[in-house]
Amino acid sequence: MIAAVAMSGCANSPSIGVLGAYFPDWLFCIIAGVVLTVVVYLILQRVQRGQWLKPAAVVCPTLVTLFSLAVWLILFQH
Template sequence: MPPASGGRSKRAISVATIATFVMSGCANAPSIGVLGAYFPDWLFCIVAGVVLTVVIFLILGRLQADHLMRPSAVVYPTLVTLLALAVWLLLFQH
């Protein structure tokens, strides 16, 4: 059998380099302590986004302006995402 070609070692080096960059993002996870348990920041942002979207939904329903938010299957998930990202930018940007 011939010795392994240089292509395999280059592939191994490139995989190791990519793995290093990917794993470096896992070094410091932002979290908040609640009663001794740690929860990630994004969890609070999603909950806040859902709560704020429900509030907006109720306000629009009370004003009978909910017809402006059509199609609902697209608008409300997008609104949850927008509000969750806004909460993250306001409260958890380090």
């Protein structure tokens, strides 16, 4: 009984079929987060506000995480 309850969370895997292969939802969210971070970086560089992204080693991974989680919440609500 305890094993059945513990394994019930594995019954429905969040995956998307792309050309016959199934990919996890989080993979698409991370890709979208990286793309959105690059877009924000390019826009801020274009309007001369690139200094807002300092230190880049902290800001860029934080933006990727923020955008990835936002995409997850917007597109993959169950």
